[in-house]
Amino acid sequence: MRQERLLPLIIACALFIENMDSTAIATALPAIAADLGTAPVALKLALTTYLVALAVFIPVSGWIADRFGARTTFVLAIGVFLLGSVGCAASVSLPTLVAARFVQGMGGALMVPVGRLVLLRTVPKSELVVALSWLTIPALVGPMLGPPLGGLIVTWFDWRWIFLINIPMGLLGIALGLRYVPNLREPPGPLDWNGFLLSGVGLALALFGFSTVGRHLVPLWVALGCLALGLAALAAYVRHALSHPRPLLDLQLFRLPTFRAGVLGGSLFRIGVGATPFLLPLMLQLGFGLNPLQSGLITFASAAGAMFMKTLAASILRRYGFRRVLLFNALIASALLAGYGLFRADTPHLFITGVLLLAGCFRSLQFTSLNAISYAEVDPARMGQASSLAGMMQQLSLSLGVAIGGYALQLAAMAGGHAETAPASFTIAFAVVGLLSATSAWALWRLPADAGAEMAGKAKPGGEIAEPKVAQRPAT
Numbered sequence: 077m078r079q080e081r082l083l084p085l086i087i088a089c090a091l092f093i094e095n096m097d098s099t100a101i102a103t104a105l106p107a108i109a110a111d112l113g114t115a116p117v118a119l120k121l122a123l124t125t126y127l128v129a130l131a132v133f134i135p136v137s138g139w140i141a142d143r144f145g146a147r148t149t150f151v152l153a154i155g156v157f158l159l160g161s162v163g164c165a166a167s168v169s170l171p172t173l174v175a176a177r178f179v180q181g182m183g184g185a186l187m188v189p190v191g192r193l194v195l196l197r198t199v200p201k202s203e204l205v206v207a208l209s210w211l212t213i214p215a216l217v218g219p220m221l222g223p224p225l226g227g228l229i230v231t232w233f234d235w236r237w238i239f240l241i242n243i244p245m246g247l248l249g250i251a252l253g254l255r256y257v258p259n260l261r262e263p264p265g266p267l268d269w270n271g272f273l274l275s276g277v278g279l280a281l282a283l284f285g286f287s288t289v290g291r292h293l294v295p296l297w298v299a300l301g302c303l304a305l306g307l308a309a310l311a312a313y314v315r316h317a318l319s320h321p322r323p324l325l326d327l328q329l330f331r332l333p334t335f336r337a338g339v340l341g342g343s344l345f346r347i348g349v350g351a352t353p354f355l356l357p358l359m360l361q362l363g364f365g366l367n368p369l370q371s372g373l374i375t376f377a378s379a380a381g382a383m384f385m386k387t388l389a390a391s392i393l394r395r396y397g398f399r400r401v402l403l404f405n406a407l408i409a410s411a412l413l414a415g416y417g418l419f420r421a422d423t424p425h426l427f428i429t430g431v432l433l434l435a436g437c438f439r440s441l442q443f444t445s446l447n448a449i450s451y452a453e454v455d456p457a458r459m460g461q462a463s464s465l466a467g468m469m470q471q472l473s474l475s476l477g478v479a480i481g482g483y484a485l486q487l488a489a490m491a492g493g494h495a496e497t498a499p500a501s502f503t504i505a506f507a508v509v510g511l512l513s514a515t516s517a518w519a520l521w522r523l524p525a526d527a528g529a530e531m532a533g534k535a536k537p538g539g540e541i542a543e544p545k546v547a548q549r550p551a552t
Contacts, residue, residue, distance in 0.1 A: 083198065086256055087191030089249030090154055093242040094184050097161065098126070099222030099379070100229070100238045102353040103372045106361050107230040114170050116362065117496060120354055120482045124287045125174045127475035129181020131283070132276040134467040135324050137189040139267050145259035150190045151250050157183030158246045164239040187249075189467045196451060196459045197260055222379075223357075227372030262457075271324035274313035279472065282306025287479045325468065326461040329454070333523065337402075338450030339466050341519030343473035345406055345446070348413055348513025349439060350477020352378075355485065355505055356416060362497040364421040377429040381436025382443075389444040398449045399523040401441065406517045409438035414510025417503035449523075477509065484508040 101108070102123070109116040141149045160183055163176030229237045285303030288294050317323035330336045360371040393401055412435040419428055454462040488504035489496040 083195060083257065086249070086252045087150075087188075087194065089245055089252065090150070090157075090187040090191055093154075093157065093161075093245050093249070094188060096222040096225070096245075097180070097239065097242055098123075099353060099375075100226030100241075103223045103226035103357050103368055103375065104230045104235045104238055105354075105357060107235050107368060108173075111235065112167075112170050112173065116358060117482055117485065118170065120478050121170070121287055122173050122177050123354060123478045124283060124475045126177040126181040126184070127471045127478070128280055128283045129178045130185045130471035131279045131468050131475065133182055133185035134189050134471060135275055135464045136267070136272055137186045137467070138193060138461060138464040139324075140186065141190045141193055141260070142262045145261045146190055146194050147253060147257040147259040149186055150194070150257055151253045153183045153186035153190065154246050154249050154253070155183070157187060158243055159183070161239040161242045161246075165236040167236075185467075185471075189463055191257075192467075193459065193463045194257060194260060196463060197456065198258065221376070223372035223375040224369065225372070227367070227369035230368040232369075265322055268320060268322060268324040271313060271316055271320065274309050274316055275324060275468075278306045278309030278313055279468075280306070282310060283472070283475050283479070286476070287482075325465045326458065327465075329458065329462055329465055332453040334449050334452040335454060335462060335466075337519050337523045338446050338452075339469050341402070341406070341516040342443075342446040342450070342466075343469050344516035344519065345410075345442060345513050346470060346473035347477045347480065348410060348509040348511075350474035351481025351484075351505070351509040352413065352416070352477075354478045355481045355502060355509070358485075358497065359416075359419070359499075359502045363499055363502055364419075370425075374425060374429055375432065377432040378436035378439070381433040382440035385437040385440040386444065389441055392441065393445060393448075398445055398452075399520070402445050402449070402520040402523065403517055405438055405442050405445070406520055407514055409435065409442055410510050410514035410516075412438060413513055414507050417506030417510075419502075420499055477512075480512070481505055481509055 105119050106116050108122075109119050137149070157180055160176050160178075160180030163179055164173060167173035167176055225241070226238050229235060229241075281302040283306070285299045285301070285306055288299040289296070289303065313325075314327065317325060317327045330339070356375055357368075357371050360366045360374060361368060366374075412431065415431065416435075419431075450466050451459065451462060484505040485496050485501050488501040489498065492498070492500055492504075494500055
């Protein structure tokens with residue numbers, strides 16, 4: 077099998093267990109909350125903690141891969157993720173679940189970004205869109221299976237099995253990784269420890285403080301103090317990075333128009349989308365009275381639509397170009413997201429499934445386009461830095477989406493004088509996150525008209541077909 081197909085399929089094993097785990101736990105939130113004796117909305121901390129761990133450790137993933145080798149890092153990261161999964165299954169309280177999710181996040185922070193880095197360094201740019209599609213198609217089986225499988229487990233068995241079903245696929249990923257993933261490495265140079273501490277502590281404290289304000293999980297002064305200290309540490313990191321010769325996260329990459337638009341515009345889009353796995357199962361189960369299995373059988377349609385669109389993404393981009401696709405697709409996907417809030421308990425399930433299927437198509441096209449355009453102008457020497465920075469921003473935006481979705485639900489209930497799980501609360505919450513997602517169009521509008529032409533396979537202005545450039549492949 078060709079390299080641009082084999083490697084993505086192997087790396088997809090890591091994406092599979094990560095995506096199936098996250099979608100299955102979202103479906104099981106009400107049941108987990110009841111078993112642990114906490115409010116369902118409070119369990120957003122278990123979701124955001126995982127994303128915080130990703131955001132903290134993704135920045136060092138490139139350095140670790142260069143220091144110890146991509147294959148070694150990839151395989152060990154899957155092992156750490158599986159260890160965290162076992163810890164989640166053994167959890168007896170919200171704090172223990174949160175701690176185990178953090179361990180999972182440490183593994184996820186290395187296995188997926190390092191796998192993506194292998195692709196970026198070995199696959200020519202002209203074939204990158206195809207390779208990313210091959211990576212994502214098997215990985216989307218996880219989100220397809222996650223909701224119905226999580227619902228089935230919660231309805232008929234114990235929710236703890238959700239975390240144990242990761243183990244067989246994770247072991248398969250380890251076996252294939254040891255055999256086929258090249259142990260790529262570059263001279264890493266010294267690690268920016270000050271930058272790592274400032275960015276890691278800043279992200280962890282800021283996101284923890286933001287997620288716990290007003291939820292009575294910790295005293296208010298503790299939440300506000302964490303938020304203030306975290307923001308101060310992040311501000312200090314920006315100052316540090318601009319003066320350091322080899323910063324952990326190279327903020328100078330934002331000078332590249334395609335990277336800036338892809339990462340910043342993608343972050344705004346993901347803030348809205350990141351709230352969906354949290355809000356949608358709560359609405360279907362607590363708002364409409366469906367059981368977890370019924371909820372999972374409906375929400376899996378979004379992943380099915382995403383898988384279908386992955387087969388068409390390269391052709392669409394080749395015909396219309398990155399800028400046009402990203403701009404209009406962002407508005408369509410955001411409108412569909414806001415429309416989720418118009419669902420009611422008596423809305424036909426077939427109609428809801430159809431809307432989720434369509435929304436999954438547009439969201440998948442947006443993610444594929446954003447992931448590709450972000451690296452259009454990045455030279456091979458800075459691919460590790462770019463992958464780490466883009467990955468960190470992705471997880472930061474997703475965690476903000478979960479937190480903002482929870483707050484929108486809470487504030488809508490307070491303003492309307494009704495329960496958090498009332499349909500009217502979800503209407504406002506989805507409208508808020510849909511609007512946030514739509515703001516990404518502003519950053520994407522600023523893209524050059526010919527952005528990503530080499531990746532999309534577009535013709536040159538004079539009508540001549542652009543010859544694809546073959547990237548240099550590092551020695552293994």
